[in-house]
Amino acid sequence: MIEGVELRAIIVLFAIAVFVACIVWAWPRFEGAAPVLSGPERIELGAAGASIELGWEDSGSGLRNASAILRFGSGEGAQQEIALHDARFQGSAFSGPAAAVGAERKAFDLDAKALGLPDGQATLLLTARDGSWSSFGDGNRSELSIPVIVDTKPPRVSIASGLTYVRRGGAAAVEFRVSADADRSGVRVGEAWFSGFETSDDTRIAIFAIPIEAADDPIVEVVAIDAHANEATARFDVRVQERETVEISIGLSAGFLERIAEPLGAANEMAGSTPVETFQRVNTELRAKSEAVIAAAIGAPSAAQWSGGFEQMRNSKVTSEFAELRHYTNRKQRVSRARHYGFDLASTARAPIMASNGGTVIFADDNGIYGTLVMIDHGLGITTLYGHLSSLQVAVGDRVTKGQELGRSGATGLAGGDHLHFAVLVGRTYADPVEWWDPKWVREHIESRLRNEPPLPG
Numbered sequence: 001m002i003e004g005v006e007l008r009a010i011i012v013l014f015a016i017a018v019f020v021a022c023i024v025w026a027w028p029r030f031e032g033a034a035p036v037l038s039g040p041e042r043i044e045l046g047a048a049g050a051s052i053e054l055g056w057e058d059s060g061s062g063l064r065n066a067s068a069i070l071r072f073g074s075g076e077g078a079q080q081e082i083a084l085h086d087a088r089f090q091g092s093a094f095s096g097p098a099a100a101v102g103a104e105r106k107a108f109d110l111d112a113k114a115l116g117l118p119d120g121q122a123t124l125l126l127t128a129r130d131g132s133w134s135s136f137g138d139g140n141r142s143e144l145s146i147p148v149i150v151d152t153k154p155p156r157v158s159i160a161s162g163l164t165y166v167r168r169g170g171a172a173a174v175e176f177r178v179s180a181d182a183d184r185s186g187v188r189v190g191e192a193w194f195s196g197f198e199t200s201d202d203t204r205i206a207i208f209a210i211p212i213e214a215a216d217d218p219i220v221e222v223v224a225i226d227a228h229a230n231e232a233t234a235r236f237d238v239r240v241q242e243r244e245t246v247e248i249s250i251g252l253s254a255g256f257l258e259r260i261a262e263p264l265g266a267a268n269e270m271a272g273s274t275p276v277e278t279f280q281r282v283n284t285e286l287r288a289k290s291e292a293v294i295a296a297a298i299g300a301p302s303a304a305q306w307s308g309g310f311e312q313m314r315n316s317k318v319t320s321e322f323a324e325l326r327h328y329t330n331r332k333q334r335v336s337r338a339r340h341y342g343f344d345l346a347s348t349a350r351a352p353i354m355a356s357n358g359g360t361v362i363f364a365d366d367n368g369i370y371g372t373l374v375m376i377d378h379g380l381g382i383t384t385l386y387g388h389l390s391s392l393q394v395a396v397g398d399r400v401t402k403g404q405e406l407g408r409s410g411a412t413g414l415a416g417g418d419h420l421h422f423a424v425l426v427g428r429t430y431a432d433p434v435e436w437w438d439p440k441w442v443r444e445h446i447e448s449r450l451r452n453e454p455p456l457p458g
């Protein structure tokens with residue numbers, strides 16, 4: 001028999017146990033950790049739009065809702081809102097929003113025009129509430145305000161140069177004016193880009209080239225881009241003079257394949273099952289890799305370090321010209337082809353190779369088909385290239401003057417004999433060195449335009 005006192009004690013103990021169990025069960029439901037919101041620090045919305053990613057997360061009781069609202073317009077009454085996102089997550093009072101969505105992530109492509117957002121300031125407001133029972137059941141709330149700058153107005157650009165003639169594969173300079181909001185400017189020819197350089201507050205010049213492979217009657221335009229990727233273009237009066245390019249056949253001798261192509265293929269892990277196949281891989285894959293190294297070595301455009309004509313290798317004989325298309329044959333079959341983007345110049349073996357103009361060495365190392373290669377950045381987007389060298393006298397970062405020795409000629413890389421492969425790049429486009437070797441051409445087509453006073457408005 002249980003005494004009354006004992007029964008009371010048991011009931012009290014049971015009540016305490018139930019109470020403790022309730023607290024243990026309910027305690028986490030009162031968690032006080034607010035949801036964590038994430039998004040970009042600020043959004044700059046130009047005509048090209050912006051891609052953003054937003055996140056709402058609650059690792060405690062899970063999300064109850066997640067929203068994103070764009071607010072814009074000035075003044076209290078004139079303020080407008082666009083709901084970008086409004087998610088509500090179901091749950092019960094006991095389980096909480098126990099489908100327990102811990103995190104929601106969404107990507108948005110914002111387009112000011114499609115959203116009807118006017119230029120100016122706007123705000124993107126992210127909010128979330130979690131499933132906690134705190135705040136009398138309302139849960140913990142978070143808010144994140146992201147400033148949005150809407151600017152869809154392109155900068156202004158106008159051409160200051162007159163009629164411009166340029167040969168396919170050749171170069172020219174153009175002067176133009178941009179408004180103060182222009183962040184980047186230059187000339188675009190198809191895919192090729194040529195940076196503009198500031199000559200005064202609002203004037204820029206750009207040296208550009210017509211790529212040998214450019215479309216017929218290529219579109220040449222001056223481009224100005226602002227900090228929000230708004231772009232303005234201006235066409236100018238440019239006449240592209242067509243040119244004949246030479247096609248030649250080069251027979252691959254057994255000796256060349258064995259002595260040159262095979263070791264080059266093996267050294268670059270491009271060996272084929274036959275010597276011809278190795279040559280094919282070298283002439284396509286290794287060539288592409290070598291060109292990629294050259295393109296990567298060209299950095300941000302720098303100020304002019306050159307003047308006057310560029311010097312051609314002394315006492316040299318031209319053995320191959322710019323832009324010739326080479327067909328390689330084996331047993332009278334065409335087995336490969338490549339465009340030659342430079343000049344081959346031969347003199348005596350191990351002849352001194354000089355810098356064609358003032359500049360800074362940006363590459364001095366082995367580079368695939370070009371063998372030991374030196375590249376000089378002359379500024380204003382002009383780079384010269386010296387390939388197949390047997391020795392180096394300069395290193396990356398060296399400032400060189402016109403006529404300074406860079407190294408000795410040789411036959412490293414894909415070369416049948418001792419010669420210099422010389423090339424000129426405007427931006428990342430190969431241009432005909434003949435123009436740059438001619439001081440009169442440089443003066444009339446480039447330097448005179450660099451010195452031009454902008455014409456008076458009228």
Ligand SMILES: [Zn+2]
Pocket residue numbers: 320340342343344420421422
């Ligand atoms: Zn060459």
